[in-house]
Amino acid sequence: MIQTKFFICLALGLMASFARAEQFQFKNYRLVNLLPETPVHVQLISEWEENAEFDVWTRIKGTNERVTVLLSPDAFLKYSLLFKLFKIPNSIVEEDIQARIDEQQRSMVLTKSQKSIVGKFARYSEIISYIDNLALQNSDIVSSYVAGTTYENRNLKVAIIKTPASKKKVWIDCGIHAREWMTPSTCIWIINKLVTGYQNFEPEVVQLLNYYEFHIMPLQNPDGYEYSHTTYRLWRKNRRPIRGNCIGVDLNRNYGYKWMTGGSSDQPCSDIYAGPSADSEAETQAVENYINKYKGDWATFLTIHTYGQWWFTSWGYTYDDPPEYDDLKAKAKIATDALKAVNGTVFTYGSSAQILYIASGGSDDWAVGNAGIKYSFCLELRPGQTGIDSNYGFTLPEDRAPMVGEETYAGIVALVKSLMP
Structure with missing residues (x-):
């Protein structure tokens, strides 16, 4: 019984190590361009940048200056509603950033x-x-x-x-x-x-x-x-x-x-x-x-x-x-x-x-x-x-x-x- 438990623990440990070593897949993560048109837009994007799910890839420069952000499928759904609510113009640059990572x-x-x-x-x-x-x-x-x-x-x-x-x-x-x-x-x-x-x-x-x-x-x-x-x-x-x-x-x-x-x-x-x-x-x-x-x-x-x-x-x-x-x-x-x-x-x-x-x-x-x-x-x-x-x-x-x-x-x-x- 002790030996069986040992092998189970060993197997679970190896599985955990393998899982940790696996590359995270960014499947369907979207790269989105935002175009803040007002100081309020700039402030909102700056505040969202503090959220781990809102991954800003470029600098937040000011009004009418493009900001690129990476969003997971769930985050995209959430922030798309906020973009619409606050009337922040946006467009999708890449539908699936994993394809770019694979190319690299x-x-x-x-x-x-x-x-x-x-x-x-x-x-x-x-x-x-x-x-x-x-x-x-x-x-x-x-x-x-x-x-x-x-x-x-x-x-x-x-x-x-x-x-x-x-x-x-x-x-x-x-x-x-x-x-x-x-x-x-x-x-x-x-x-x-x-x-x-x-x-x-x-x-x-x-x-x-x-x-x-x-x-x-x-x-x-x-x-x-x-x-x-x-x-x-x-x-x-x-x-x-x-x-x-x-x-x-x-x-x-x-x-x-x-x-x-x-x-x-x-x-x-x-x-x-x-x-x-x-x-x-x-x-x-x-x-x-x-x-x-x-x-x-x-x-x-x-x-x-x-x-x-x-x-x-x-x-x-x-x-x-x-x-x-x-x-x-x-x-x-x-x-x-x-x-x-x-x-x-x-x-x-x-x-x-x-x-x-x-x-x-x-x-x-x-x-x-x-x-x-x-x-x-x-x-x-x-x-x-x-x-x-x-x-x-x-x-x-x-x-x-x-x-x-x-x-x-x-x-x-x-x-x-x-x-x-």
Whole structure:
């Protein structure tokens, strides 16, 4: 009898493990465009964003500016009535987002046999191995540093690329939001371009690395990123349990400069939950401690997100102009012009709050307000919110990764060159 119970428990445990490992299916989840026509419409959408079932994919910008939201079949029925009641114009972009996710997965299967992870949506372990091997094979210019560990005990690894002549430091991070797979891929692309360019004696790269040392963290949210690969493709936050069934903090609302002053939520199940306190998360603390370790040495702070095709300056927490705003915009123009020259991709640049809406607790605001890094920018990569590929959102196929990586690299190179004396 005891043995029978043991095998039953074992079987149930294995079934539970299998269930946890199964990918959630977004069958018949609809991607819906909303067009708020009044300030009341904007306020309603902002309030609904705090609900876990109302998954806003784009920024809430203001009246007559499109907002894209993902809704489950049940949520669609509920909110369709509210859209009608409040006369909010709406249209369905995608009837079944699972079809786009499946397309993304198929694009990844095509490159699975390739050894290199450059230009791919690599997993956490592959990214860590890539950095370790790169440091081993290019020890003259590459090293790495573990800035901290996550709730699930994954390393927050920084790749450091420099020469003995390097002076000022450049910070680049990717993957703060788990579902934004294009960003870790872009960080890896940048690392690869710098290392191979230097080893191939490319004059531009040699010049850069003889002045700058690049500190690049490809995955700021590895727990969430892995969860988005294994279980829930569209997960955004980290994976620390908060309260009840609510898991995770939006790391880009958790930074301790003007925390919770607007555009954030105090509801633990919300996708924009700012955490129980400022700087509460291990991932946030790791980046802040690392930046503060070299305070005064940073030429620029770049945090890479997707999607929207924006190159944001500070501020996110207020509509006020950031310090020396004209200079920030001039540098952003240099970067976006260079980016456009690669594939014709058009980025809008300027203060994120002025272009879109208030969002406090962001790492780019913290870099200016706490760390004193004037040239702090937040990039939102392809696709745009309208036009080519916009209906993919976070599910852009992997074959776009090289184009995104190449144009982003060009924009960043142009920026840092413009900051050289």
